[in-house]
Amino acid sequence: MIEPLGQIEEYCRHSRLTPCPNRVFCLTEGPLCREDPAAAAAASERARRMRRESPEKPVIFVGTGTCGLAAGAGKTLTAIKVALARMKFEAEVIEVGCIGLCSSEPIVDLLLPGRGRLSFGPVGPAEAGRIAAAAAGGKIPRDLLLGRHQAGDTGTGDDLPGLAEHPFFRSQTRIVLKNCGLIDPSRIEEYIARGGYRALSRALKSLTPAELCDLVERSGLRGRGGGGFLTGKKWKIALATTADRKFLICNADEGDPGAFMDRAVIEGDPHRLIEGMAIAAYAIRASKAYVYIRAEYPLAIRRLKEAIRQAREEGLLGYNILDSGFNLEIAVKMGAGAFVCGEETALIGSIEGKRGMPRPRPPYPAVSGLFDCPTVVNNVETLANLPAIVEKGPERFRAVGTADSAGTKVFALSGKIARTGLVEVAMGTKLEEIVFAIGGGVAGDKKFKAVQIGGPSGGCIPIQHLDTEVDYGSLKRIGAMMGSGGLVVMDEDTCMVDVARFFMEFIQRESCGRCIPCREGTRQLLRTLQSLTSRRSTAGLDPLQRFQSVINLKKLAETIKETSLCGLGQSAPNPILSTLRFFRDEYEAHVYERRCPSGGCVELRTFRIDPEKCVGCTACVSKCPAGAIKGTAKKMHYILLEKCVGCGACFDACRFGAIVRE
Amino acid sequence: MRAESPPDLKEILARYPGAERDSLIPLLQEVQESEGYLSREAVTAVGSHLKLPAAKVYGVATFYNQFRFSPRGRYHIQVCRGTACHVKGSGPLLGRLERELKIEPGQTTRDGLFSLEIVACIGACGLAPVISVNGEYHAHLGGDDIPGLLENYRTRIEESDD
Numbered sequence: 001m002i003e004p005l006g007q008i009e010e011y012c013r014h015s016r017l018t019p020c021p022n023r024v025f026c027l028t029e030g031p032l033c034r035e036d037p038a039a040a041a042a043a044s045e046r047a048r049r050m051r052r053e054s055p056e057k058p059v060i061f062v063g064t065g066t067c068g069l070a071a072g073a074g075k076t077l078t079a080i081k082v083a084l085a086r087m088k089f090e091a092e093v094i095e096v097g098c099i100g101l102c103s104s105e106p107i108v109d110l111l112l113p114g115r116g117r118l119s120f121g122p123v124g125p126a127e128a129g130r131i132a133a134a135a136a137g138g139k140i141p142r143d144l145l146l147g148r149h150q151a152g153d154t155g156t157g158d159d160l161p162g163l164a165e166h167p168f169f170r171s172q173t174r175i176v177l178k179n180c181g182l183i184d185p186s187r188i189e190e191y192i193a194r195g196g197y198r199a200l201s202r203a204l205k206s207l208t209p210a211e212l213c214d215l216v217e218r219s220g221l222r223g224r225g226g227g228g229f230l231t232g233k234k235w236k237i238a239l240a241t242t243a244d245r246k247f248l249i250c251n252a253d254e255g256d257p258g259a260f261m262d263r264a265v266i267e268g269d270p271h272r273l274i275e276g277m278a279i280a281a282y283a284i285r286a287s288k289a290y291v292y293i294r295a296e297y298p299l300a301i302r303r304l305k306e307a308i309r310q311a312r313e314e315g316l317l318g319y320n321i322l323d324s325g326f327n328l329e330i331a332v333k334m335g336a337g338a339f340v341c342g343e344e345t346a347l348i349g350s351i352e353g354k355r356g357m358p359r360p361r362p363p364y365p366a367v368s369g370l371f372d373c374p375t376v377v378n379n380v381e382t383l384a385n386l387p388a389i390v391e392k393g394p395e396r397f398r399a400v401g402t403a404d405s406a407g408t409k410v411f412a413l414s415g416k417i418a419r420t421g422l423v424e425v426a427m428g429t430k431l432e433e434i435v436f437a438i439g440g441g442v443a444g445d446k447k448f449k450a451v452q453i454g455g456p457s458g459g460c461i462p463i464q465h466l467d468t469e470v471d472y473g474s475l476k477r478i479g480a481m482m483g484s485g486g487l488v489v490m491d492e493d494t495c496m497v498d499v500a501r502f503f504m505e506f507i508q509r510e511s512c513g514r515c516i517p518c519r520e521g522t523r524q525l526l527r528t529l530q531s532l533t534s535r536r537s538t539a540g541l542d543p544l545q546r547f548q549s550v551i552n553l554k555k556l557a558e559t560i561k562e563t564s565l566c567g568l569g570q571s572a573p574n575p576i577l578s579t580l581r582f583f584r585d586e587y588e589a590h591v592y593e594r595r596c597p598s599g600g601c602v603e604l605r606t607f608r609i610d611p612e613k614c615v616g617c618t619a620c621v622s623k624c625p626a627g628a629i630k631g632t633a634k635k636m637h638y639i640l641l642e643k644c645v646g647c648g649a650c651f652d653a654c655r656f657g658a659i660v661r662e
Numbered sequence: 663m664r665a666e667s668p669p670d671l672k673e674i675l676a677r678y679p680g681a682e683r684d685s686l687i688p689l690l691q692e693v694q695e696s697e698g699y700l701s702r703e704a705v706t707a708v709g710s711h712l713k714l715p716a717a718k719v720y721g722v723a724t725f726y727n728q729f730r731f732s733p734r735g736r737y738h739i740q741v742c743r744g745t746a747c748h749v750k751g752s753g754p755l756l757g758r759l760e761r762e763l764k765i766e767p768g769q770t771t772r773d774g775l776f777s778l779e780i781v782a783c784i785g786a787c788g789l790a791p792v793i794s795v796n797g798e799y800h801a802h803l804g805g806d807d808i809p810g811l812l813e814n815y816r817t818r819i820e821e822s823d824d
Contacts, residue, residue: 070799102788257744260785336726353686355725414746420788
C-alpha cells in the first residue's frame with residue numbers, strides 16, 4: 001500500500017512513488033529544485049524553531065528514560081504540570097531521554113528565553129514547584145543546578161556554570177550520545193533539524209554500496225558489541241556474496257548485566273539508530289532489517305516502533321527511499337530473555353523461531369546467516385556511529401581515539417561509584433580518568449578495589465592497572481575485554497571470590513547446553529567456587545585438597561577457554577582467571593581460613609547475640625530458617641554457629657540491635 | 663477493572679494467518695502477554711497453528727527465560743540480579759523478599775497476590791539495586807524497605823476491591 005507523502009511546498013510534485021532525493025535538505029534549508037528565498041527562509045526558521053534556538057516561552061524538559069522513571073521522574077513530571085497549572089503559567093513540558101548522569105536523576109532541564117538551557121538534578125516532586133516557579137520568571141534554584149548547556153558567555157551577565165565544566169561531562173567526547181537527553185525522541189522533526197538523515201541522503205545520492213563499505217573500513221570503526229571486528233570488512237564480505245536476499249540485523253539484545261548503553265541510545269535518540277541501519281543496509285544491499293531487542297526494555301521498544309513509523313511516513317524507510325531505488329523495511333523482534341542470543345548465530349536462530357543456540361562458524365553469517373542468506377549483525381552503538389562517519393568523513397572519525405581503535409566508546413558506569421551513568425569517551429582514555437575524574441571515585445569513604453569491565457566475559461581490573469587505556473588491544477593484554485561496555489566499580493566491601501561465583505552462576509544458568517566444555521565445565525567451576533563461598537558443602541576436604549581445587553580451577557578454566565564453541569564459553573572463565581590473577585590472597589583466605597576478608601560472602605558471615613541488649617523477645621527465634629537460635633522468652637538467646645547459614649534473618653528481625661555481625 | 667479485556671487465543675492466532683516457524687516466538691510472547699502464562703492448551707493451539715508438534719513448541723519455550731508455565735500473581739515482582747545490583751546488595755534483598763513472601767523465585771504466593779522472578783538486568787544500573795513491580799520501578803532499595811513496599815501493594819488491592 002502506497003499512501004501519499006506530505007508535500008513540502010505548494011508546487012512540490014513529489015509523492016511516495018516519485019520521492020524527492022533532496023527531501024531532508026528541503027525540510028531544513030528550503031527547496032533545491034528552484035530559487036525561492038521565501039520558502040528557504042521559512043524552512044530554516046522552522047528548523048531553528050525545532051532546535052529551540054530562540055524559544056518564545058520557557059520549555060521544561062523532563063528526563064523520562066527508564067533510569068529517570070526508576071528515580072521517580074514520573075512523579076516529578078506530574079508535579080511540574082500541577083505547579084504550572086496552579087500558577088496559570090504556560091510552558092511547554094517535554095519528555096526526553098537520558099542525558100547520562102543517572103546518579104542525579106530525575107534530571108529536569110529548563111530552557112529560558114534569552115538565558116539558555118539549564119540542567120537541574122535531582123528534582124524530586126518536592127522540588128518541582130521551584131523549577132516551575134523559575135520557569136515563570138522566579139529565582140533559579142542554584143542548589144539543584146548542574147550547569148548551563150551553552151558554553152561561554154551568553155551575554156546574560158550571570159555567572160551560571162557551564163554543563164561542559166561539570167566533572168562528569170568535562171572529559172567526554174559525545175558522538176553517539178550527542179542528542180541523548182537533549183531532543184524529544186518522539187519527534188523525527190527535531191532529529192532532522194539537528195542534521196539528522198543528512199548522512200543517509202548523502203550516502204544514497206553520491207556513494208555506491210562498495211564505496212560506502214570502503215569509507216567505513218577506512219574510518220577504522222570496529223564492532224562495539226565486544227568482538228571488535230572491522231565493520232567495513234564485515235560488510236564487504238556480505239556485499240561480495242551473491243544472493244537474492246540479504247539481511248541486516250541490529251543486535252540490541254544487551255544481555256550483559258551492568259550494561260545499558262543501547263537502551264539509553266534507543267530511548268533517547270532512536271532515529272540515530274534507524275539512520276545508521278539504513279546506511280548499513282544500503283551498503284550491503286539488504287532490503288529487510290531486524291532489530292533484535294530485549295523484552296526487558298519496554299520503553300525502548302515503544303520509542304523505536306514509533307520512530308520507525310515516523311521514518312516510514314517521511315519516506316526515509318520503505319519503498320524507493322529518497323528516489324534512490326533502495327527499499328528497506330525494519331522489523332522489531334523482541335528477545336525472550338536468553339543471554340546467549342547476544343551471540344550472532346544464536347540470535348539468528350532465535351529470529352528463525354528456534355532455540356537460541358550458536359552454531360559453529362564458518363560459514364560466518366556474512367556469508368550464510370538468517371534463512372541461509374548473507375546477514376550482517378551489528379551492535380546498536382556500531383550503527384549509531386555511522387551517521388557521523390558518513391557525514392563528517394572517515395578522517396574526522398579516525399582523528400578521535402587511538403591508531404588501533406578509532407572513535408569513542410560508550411560505557412555504563414555503575415556499582416559503588418559516586419556518579420553513576422552513561423559516559424562516552426575517546427578510545428585510549430585511561431580507566432582511572434573514567435573512574436575517578438568522571439565517576440568521582442568510590443562512593444563514601446571506602447577504598448577502591450577493582451573495576452569490572454565487559455560483563456560476564458570480561459575481567460576485574462585492580463588499582464595497579466588503572467592506568468590502562470581503554471582500547472581493544474590494551475584491555476586484552478590484562479586479561480579483560482572491551483565487551484559491550486559495562487563498568488562496575490567495586491570497593492573494599494565486595495568479595496572478589498563472590499563476584500567470580502556470581503558471574504559463573506550467571507554463565508552456568510545461561511549456557512545453552514550445546515557444547516560440553518561450556519555446559520559441564522562451567523558447572524564444575526561453579527561447584528568449586530561454591531565450595532569456597534559456602535560454609536559446609538566442602539566439609540571433609542583438608543586445606544591442601546581445597547588448594548588443589550583452586551589449581552584445577554585454573555586448568556579447567558583454560559580448557560574451557562580453548563575448546564568452547566562460541567564466544568560465551570570462550571570468555572566464560574575470564575572473571576575467574578582475572579580475579580585469580582589479581583586477588584589470589586582473597587582466594588587463599590577462603591581456602592585456608594574459610595573466611596571472607598571483605599564480608600561479601602553471606603554464608604561465611606557469623607552473627608552473635610549481644611547479651612547486654614537482648615531482651616528475650618523470641619522474634620529472631622521464629623524468623624530463623626535454620627533453627628539455629630536457641631532461647632526461651634525473656635531469657636537471653638544464643639546462636640548455634642554450626643547450624644547458622646548466615647542469612648541475616650535474625651539481624652533484620654531484631655528491633656533492639658542485639659544481633660551483631662562479626 | 664480493566665478497560666478492555668485482552669484478546670483471547672483465537673484472536674491472537676487469527677492475526678498470524680499462514681504464519682511460519684519464525685512467528686513462533688512473537689506468538690508465544692503475545693499469548694503470554696494476554697494470559698499471563700503459557701497454558702498447555704495455548705501451547706498445543708500455537709503448535710497446530712504453525713504445524714509444529716507441541717514438543718517442539720515446548721522445546722523452544724522452555725529454552726527462553728521469559729516464558730512461564732504457571733499463572734503469575736497480581737503483582738509480579740522482578741528482582742534485578744545484574745552485576746551492579748549484585749554489588750549493591752540485591753542478593754540479601756532477594757533473600758528478604760523470599761522470606762517476607764515465603765516463596766522462591768518462579769513461584770506465586772498462595773493468595774495469588776505476588777509472584778517473584780529473577781531477571782538478568784533491567785538496565786537501570788545507575789540506581790542499583792532495582793526491582794520492578796508490574797513494570798513500576800523501585801530504586802535504591804534496602805532490605806528494610808521491603809515490608810513497607812509489600813504492604814503498600816496490599817492496601818492498593820484492598821482499595822481497588824472496595
